Amino acid sequence: MEKPLTQHVRPDGEMLDLRAYEAAGGYQGMRRVLRMDPREVQQLVKDSTLRGRGGAGFPTGMKWSFVPMGPDAPRPKYLICNADEMEPGTFKDRLLLEATPHQLIEGMSIAAWAIQAEVAYIFLRGEYVESARRLQKALAEACEARYLGRNIFGSGYSLEMHLHTSAGRYMCGEETGLLNALEGKRANPRTKPPFPQVSGLFGKPSIVQNVETLCNLPHIVNNGTEWFKKLSRTADGGTKLYGASGKVKRPGLWELPMGTTVRELLEEHAGGMREGFRFRGLLPGGASTDFLTEEHLDVPMDFTAVQKAGSRMGTGTMIVLDDKTCPVGMVWNLEKFFAQESCGWCTPCWSGLNWTERTLRALEEGRGRGGDLEKLAYQTWFNAPGNTFCALAPGAAEPLQSALKYFREDFERHIREKRCPWK
């Protein structure tokens, strides 16, 4: 099985430096792309069926097609890597950042060429200090080799690339919140339209992509669209970095064909539940996705199938719920995070998530009352997509609404018994 993204990850945990990366075939993609017309590159990526790996799954090539091109386009244009991995339960980008920073740099360079951007930023989660260190080193190596800066690869094309470490907050991982944070403003999101392709960083055309998405680009360029599509088991091409955390035997990350089933991930790769624990459900793509349960184990993990099953693949890193962990407590833990991370811009989110958190806290502490579940359900309606300014609160609603659906009896026990039965 081919694992283009992780095939060269060093077992000793050290990063692949420039020399090692090139020896493994690195920067061939960029050299190839510099001989292609940017629009050709866009078409290539479109044809590959690559979809964004940050959680939303938007078709990458289509995203780029809205960037104004040609001599009259506003300048400078920006290519931005969203390395602000803060979705609870998600740790896939961290592997790529720490192990193969040059893979990211090359992917970013290819994307920058395709949209004719002059400046690139890596917006990195501030807590990823090791990634920061390694990215700095890789950037320095690339600059020295003239793979970044003026006239890269002797092509006449110039690309500056900067690392920016975030000052904190989950909202900086939201595309438009990231742009505002990078500009030095408060990390409130922006309304779309206008889209970042038209008015992005500093009001200029910008593309924001996830780390994993960008890392796919050198391989698509080197091996072609048919190869990329064949890696997958479903209509969404390529491989996917899947993960699992929770009371499984082998929590971890695996690069597998897109469309690997939940069961395969859970049982084959994660080794199934630990001794003494039974499976109750999982969040397939991080905290802001709906629970899947026993009945969904054969769902392929791709964007379409998981959505049909009533959830979202999101980042593809699963959080597994066992039978010895209180579902209410788990959801409370997640809602505490979301309530704290609300940027405070729109009413349903800043008021509703606080209310949700307090209610779950009351339930866990045995102070739940009749009507609390109705209030929680109301909050999931109140914070539905479109009702809020961005996707944070609708994301927070997902684990809650599905927990109410699948584990309602557990919630009701908290109220009836005036305590958490798991304590």
Next chain:
Amino acid sequence: MATVYIDNKPYTADPAQNMLFTSLTLGFNLPYFCWHPAMGSVGACRQCAVKQFRDENDTRGKLVMACMTPAAEGTRIAIHDPDAIKFRAGVIEGLMTNHPHDCPVCDEGGECHLQDMTVMTGHDYRRYPYDKRTFRNQYLGPFVNQEMNRCIQCYRCVRFYREYAGGRDFNSFVLRDLVFFGRHKDGVLENEFSGNLVEVCPTGVFTDATLKHHYTRKWDLQFAPSICTHCGLGCNTSPGERYGMLRRVVNRYNGEVNGYFLCDRGRYGYEFVNSPQRIRQPLLRREGVAQPVSRAEALRAAREFLAGKQNVIGIGSPRASLEANFALQTLVGPEHFFAGVAEDEYRLLTKMIQVLRSTPARTPSLREIEQCDAVLVLGEDPTNFAPRLALALRQSARQQPFAATDKMRIPRWLDHAVREAVQDDKGPLFIASTHATRLDDIATRVFRGAPDDIARLGFAVARALDQGAPATNLSGQAVALATQIAQALKNAQRPLVVAGGGLNSESLIEAAGNVARALDVAGKDARLSFTVPECNSMGLALMGVAPLSAAFAAVKDADAVIVLENDLGRQVPQPVVREFFERAFHLIALDCLSNSTTERAELVLPAGTFAESDGTLVSSEGRAQRFFQVFVPPGGIQESWRWLRDLGALCENSEIAGWKELDDIIVAFSNAIPALAGIQNAAPFSGLRLAGEKVPREPHRYSGRTAMHANINVSEPKPPDDPDSPLSFSMEGFPDQPPSALIPFFWKPGWNSIQSTNFYQKEIAGPLRGGDPGARLIESGASDGSGYFTRVPQAFAPREGEWLVVPAYHIFGSDEQSLHSAAIAELAPKPHVAMNPEDAVLLALRPESLAEVKVDGSSYRVQVRLRPDMPKGVAALLVGVPPVVGVHLPAWGTLQPAQLPVEGGPERTA
């Protein structure tokens, strides 16, 4: 125009607008918070949710925010959709989770937008059982009180303060439901428009701190449509009174003039009306001692002074109404009536009028100024001299960048998207001044120079636009700048030149006139705006009379002198006014506050302030506007014109004696000065009735009418009559929208707050129904053939041992009245003189030390301030703050370190 569907009915809409704007314009009760008519939509609060349907077959629809939905052709929304109704109530519920149940003790109660929207959505039951987040409040200065627990995080305050008004020392902090709006630490808000926070905030977070000292509910106030008297711009206000005391001033919407905002001086400078220094009884001075006398005794004394005398002179005032000035002019006769304005200033005003009438340039309203897309400011410091103009100029700098966002198809009302795309781009704004101004942060280029050098720059700009304009011998950088300015003005669609009375320089007026003329020659649609110092400087100048110097010459032969609402010590230097007082025989002064003139008068008649009188003022735009009496003052106070009428009756002047009500004077004025007959259009005549009723000054919930006098007499007195206007001193009267000049306050059922203004407008943020109040008296004429002004001044040459002392102003204190407000006095600077640090070194003056400034026959001891950007050889003296009043600048003077004070010395210390 587009057709949109609201609750399944078709309506015509402006496709450039959004659906909240459209709904409100159509009169729908759609609740909102974060949208503001002057600041557009940001989509934060989610209060204006409606259900949108794809087409008539879509039965499911989805919730959208009306403020963020363009009113495009075919748009379908339902306001009365069950989901939307439930959602809007849910938003209120969310806001209420942390909101203190303060209504009974909250200043905002009764005019609170949050109260109104809560009732409108129907949310009335608290389900949230947990505790509320609280904040420690900050001290933000004497104008604005902060109570952060009440905050609903609508972001209007920070958007107004930072984005609209350009303030920097106020921001949002923290996140989630803990967002805090305030300063990085306690301290006085620096922005001169901070008071608008109290109206922009939809709850009681930011409230009027001065009102707190004498608090009254909105519904208990008596209002009248009034005009601010603190500068020449004529912003419309709604002062509110109760129990004979003026409680506060709020903005009165006039779409052409002030729009939604006032400056802090206009909002907070009202306390002089309540001052203990008010003259409330006539005073007769016998043997040097002023004694209160009855009205009858005062008039007896006046008859003694005036009856049968042929040579009584009258000195008018640039802060008194046209009617009062005209009454005095009629009483003493036109040949004996003089403008109470010094000669040089009067000449300046006359020149401004001449220029405005003879160049094709239009004198723009403040609203038109906001839309100008290239601006040249010659010699003015708008923030301190004509503050509301500065706020308008800040908006004008947004005009040109709109071209780019229009091209990107970002609707102008999508406020943050526009600002994001524009970033720091600004339209061209060139400011030429003697020192830094508070608008410099948005200026394209600034130029510093002495007044003559600024004028020379103006002349050079005109020359760069049209070779037919007179040449200047400017060189180097200044020429390059002039060329750049000319280019920017020429490339614009609506170029504007601003000049005025700030530096008291005729050359500046002429230079501005030349630029306007040259723009016309270049085929541009130019605008020309002059600032003037007082609320009726323009009106008095339009009457075309002789200046104060002529009065001083005439005084020695005068039988008596009548001074109308004018402290002559503020118009001319002390030695001159002292001589005048010595020569004046039987000096009668009409005024509201004690001042140096009333202190010397033999007879003082207590005049009503703007809040206690009716009258017409003409703004610097040339807009005649009527202010109406807010309340009948207690004691012996009467309108000036009525006192003058009484004096006329004493003198058996039958014309004057026949004036019973204000309209009588307005008609007489229009007959006597037909060119200004337009003032009749400033407001309806007093006989107007609406459905047979007068317009009530008081909201219908006004309480205590019977009880408030019960301690005097248990029988309820008849409310006072008002023969001067269609308004009544009562809550009874016509309940709906009156003609716009007669609107005392804004209210609509369900909309108790200032947001009710929406429903008085033809279109949101547009003119009031029936037109915005005021009648323009000056329209640009065809050129009178006079051609360009040719007296280009010489370049400024510093003099050895002397400094050119120029006037500088401060929004707080430079005018006559605002210092009587404690809040303003707290912020007013001490008298000071500013100079270039190199000059200070030459003079051995250290910063913060005292300097003695000798200029124009007077000597002042003031603090030294250094301003590195000032030209050398020039010193800027703060004027208006006592004792630096009445001095004529620019003038050459000397500076030196102040000597230690000598006991009983002749100089006045600051």
